[in-house]
Amino acid sequence: MSTRTRILGCLLAACLGWGQPSARLASTLKVNFPEDAPVALVAADWGESRETARGSALLVDVHSSLTLRNVGPRRICGITLMVVAQALTPGGKASVSVPSLNVKPGETFPIRLDLRLLRPGAGAGPLVQVELDGVLFDDLSFYGANRLNSRRLMTAWELEARRDRQHCRALLEAYGPQALQRYMLEVLAERPRLGVRVSRAPATALAGAGAHPIQFACLQIPGAPLELLRGEVLLAGAQAITPRFELINRSKRTVRYFEIAWLLRDRDGVEYLAGTVPSAEATLPPGQRGQAVQDVILRFATASGRPLSVESLTGFLAQVEFADGEIWIPDRRALEDARLRRVLPPSAEEQRLAELYRRQGLSAVIQELSRHQ
Structure with a gap:
């Protein structure tokens, strides 16, 4: 590992095209974070990631589970990663944002990548590179390059999440679990689309x-x-x-x-x-x-x-x-x-809590509201 940057990579043993082994054995998928980043890579499982030839270009399906650690002194409540196959090619880059986190210093947390990218067939360097665009902390301060305006997006999401969690807690305290349950069902209800x-x-x-x-x-x-x-x-x-x-x-x-x-x-x-x-x-x-x-x-x-x-x-x-x-x-x-x-439509936090209710029941939602206090 370089002393100047936390460049943590995973060399693919073989990149596959159309489900068959690829000859591009030197191609790599890398996670590249700055030296002073508040998160570090613990593990990267590139799993079912594949490349497929499309004429003179490559179609790259990234399916990965990353495990990151909060190595800073503050709680993390949101993160945005930029995933780049070729920055100047249409379809060559994408992003993944995870809001409503509550990661204490020293804790680890997962991020799932399921993306399809396009890049020229002949190109040097990593096949795909994962970069850090921004991290939002619990005091709403921010770290990162912010090339995707992730500070604005994640701050708005976090304010919505705090607003909506407070509303849920108020319902629970004033009217009991049944009121919170009705609210979760309202969030899950279909809206005109x-x-x-x-x-x-x-x-x-x-x-x-x-x-x-x-x-x-x-x-x-x-x-x-x-x-x-x-x-x-x-x-x-x-x-x-x-x-x-x-x-x-x-x-x-x-x-x-x-x-x-x-x-x-x-x-x-x-x-x-x-x-x-x-x-x-x-x-x-x-x-x-x-x-x-x-x-x-x-x-x-x-x-x-x-x-x-x-x-x-x-x-x-x-x-x-x-x-x-x-x-x-x-x-x-x-x-x-x-x-x-x-x-x-429901906010990202309302959707997250409603999905938690659907999968694990009301007690899980109440526990989650308590965890974010």
């Missing part, structure tokens, strides 16, 4: 398809630092072109990023979460106005394939990142809005 295909074709492609502008209704979230002023999108049947929103910073802090989610109601009165519109990476000082524009075409279809006819649209603020890196998300009071409860 909308298929969305996104195309970056220019909006002029539908200029002659009967597209017409429709205004968004603005749902204001209590306590939100930004106020939605207006929104508009071009509609052509079940296709939406270039949704855009205008808003104003009502807080006393500079904002550098935000996301606006929007709901779609069809002619039958069924409402769906249609998507989110991210802002550009730019500063929005207090009192200033800004825009979020998504220059895409979105094509909608119901899960059953039923034709979709849009009746109305509603936008609301979903996330804000301030200039100092602090994140705002809607609180539980906002999520109790009847429209949002019917439509919004």
Whole structure:
């Protein structure tokens, strides 16, 4: 092991293509973490990882179980790994994020990799390299290169997890186990689903398809630092072109990023979460106005394939990142809005707890809530 870096690798005895032994015996799969990283590799089982020739390229199926150790002084509550076969090739890199961890210093934890990557057939170096993009700690501090904006993503996930665990504990304390059980069943319940295909074709492609502008209704979230002023999108049947929103910073802090989610109601009165519109990476000082524009075409279809006819649209603020890196998300009071409860998908933490309930029962959920206090 080098004294400069923790480069821990596993040499494949044989890479297989189409289930047969490959001649690329020198190919490697490596885990490469910086020397000062707060995590270290304990073990790597590359198991069923395979490579398959695709013309002049290689299709790499990575199936691995990594065991990592927290070698730092703080608890880890989230981690993002970047898995790279070829950084510049489309399909040549992917990422794996694990939120809602609670790993104390010295403890180990598993990460599962199940990815498909593409790389040129002739290339030097490792077949696939696993790198550390970021680690989030329990005090919401962060370590890592953050090339994938994993700090923002994992901080938002952790804030959602804390918010939702607190809600579960409040239900349990105020109304007992049956109330928590009803909540888990509500999370597991099916919600209206909308298929969305996104195309970056220019909006002029539908200029002659009967597209017409429709205004968004603005749902204001209590306590939100930004106020939605207006929104508009071009509609052509079940296709939406270039949704855009205008808003104003009502807080006393500079904002550098935000996301606006929007709901779609069809002619039958069924409402769906249609998507989110991210802002550009730019500063929005207090009192200033800004825009979020998504220059895409979105094509909608119901899960059953039923034709979709849009009746109305509603936008609301979903996330804000301030200039100092602090994140705002809607609180539980906002999520109790009847429209949002019917439509919004469960958070990652709600899904995790509900799956734990489904597999191991309510007592396991209660124990997990206690473990995260």
